[in-house]
Amino acid sequence: MHSFRANFRKDYEVYKALTSKEGYQLIELHDIPVILSDYKMPEENGVLFLEKVKENFPFTVRIMLTGHADMPAVVDAINKGCVFRFLPKPWNEEVLRNSIENAFDIYLTKNLLGIRNEELKKVYAELDKLVFSTAHDITGPLSNIMGLVTLIRMDDSNSAEYVDLIEHTAKKLKLIARDVLSFHRNKRTGINLRDIRLNQLIKTVMNEHQFFENSANINYTLEVYNDQKFVSDKSRLRFILNNLLSNAIKYQDREKKENKINILANVNSSELKLTAEDNGIGIDLDRQSKIFDIYYRGTNLSNGTGIGLYIVKEAVDLLEGNIELTSIIGQGTKFIITIPNLFGAEVKENN
Template structure:
């Protein structure tokens, strides 16, 4: 069975060492030698090398310095340092920066050096295999996300038609004509539309590149309240916005963040409560926007507070998709924002958000 051909580059300013190395290992490996770092760099530019050996003490540049100089241009080859003396500081520096796989003292032991090269090549293969698998997984994940996005769009078309038919039935005063059936159709359609919207939000949040544009929080909050409160006219909004400073940010993600939190504040009010209230406070300064969204709803159990931002988490009273707060957290991560939550079952829930001003 053929063994893979391992390409090894050895750089040393002493020709005798280069000849000795080639004589010892030419049968096991494809050997390339260089008398200087400059010659070694030329070989790297033309040949795909798997393992690099370099002498520490060379004129003009040390082995550690050479390895550091090729960290970004040639990150894949595994590095082995050969040294005839113990320079602890240089070795510690090289290891700490991840520039060498291991070091071997000169004169080397052939068996030790052979094993080191073999193990270094195994590390090289593992690195390349991992990268290929990650690339394959990323491609598969991207294809799956695009498929989900496409399907979600396709589902919306017939769903909008169904919701349109329900509205026509209402306009013709036939909504109550078939008992609870039209109501069930409307409820199921709204729930499906909600799931589709959250799926599209999740996809867009992952794919959309941040663009910083001017944001007027008064206008944005008013539009979001109108959008999410159309089905619940009982909830009262108290809005206080202090924006004397211009604010620049990612309007798509800020809409996603505020929209999900306002929607939740409405959705999780106490059933039958007569004083449903949501307080929104926003203060903008040159560095950031500080946002607080509070409700007097049903609150969140203490043991759930650390879990509410995880994907698909649902409490017993949560009838949503389990994606809303996860999307909020992901969107904040994309724009370097922060979020904190406090809650009391009797008093309600408060979310505090900080978003950097990108101006």
């Protein structure tokens, strides 16, 4: 054991256990990718020890060492699948070193596959919800359009009113299609770093919302501090701003004399801190924990798809940022977003 630690401690962090009980305790306390065990141990043999390790820590790669010519033990260990390699003692250092390196490669591969498998499960669950909810959301408006077309054919004296209703329904369908496309783009598009003129971008997005329905009575304010070079994904940042502004407009409190939307941006060399605050209807406290879930609607007044804030959260996560929500019913809602400033990374030329 001492010679093993002397040979390998420069390349690996080596833990020592004299019994299987000590071994279990070490595994529970530390993330141990590779275990080397003797076949003969004081409390139980190495096959039983590694078999229990496999049950509780399946990603850990197991190697057994023995100086005893015990072929039944070798066969038993291999059949139970509890060992990656079975090496005789005294060991050959080169063979043992190669075995440990291979074991680490397998451990990393197993972990990566596990992570990818969880990501696939999440994607399949999201896709299932997307298909069901989109079909449900589209069916209602399409039925309305078909009904209105029938009414026009039966009574063309009110055709102008019916056409207005058809237009309103078509706009709702367009919003559904937009959100589904945004979902797809956010999932499939890689990070595209740009040198972003933040003040200009926010003003552009705010101007685009001036002619939205029910936006005429809103008072906008914008404050940008330390408007210096900021590098990030411009299209995702634009989507985040678009969604937060459109929600603030949509869920304003029409009983108030003045409706406000305040945007505050603070940029430094390490991050952007973006605050979007309104004095709208607010979100119930018991709904706030679910507000970023796919297809969750934060209010009974919502007629949206329930995708927007989910994509906002996904976009912020892809940019390795953070988003926080505070909201009080009747007072308003505030989103605080922090996004790393990747100034110094490879940037595509700002067109």
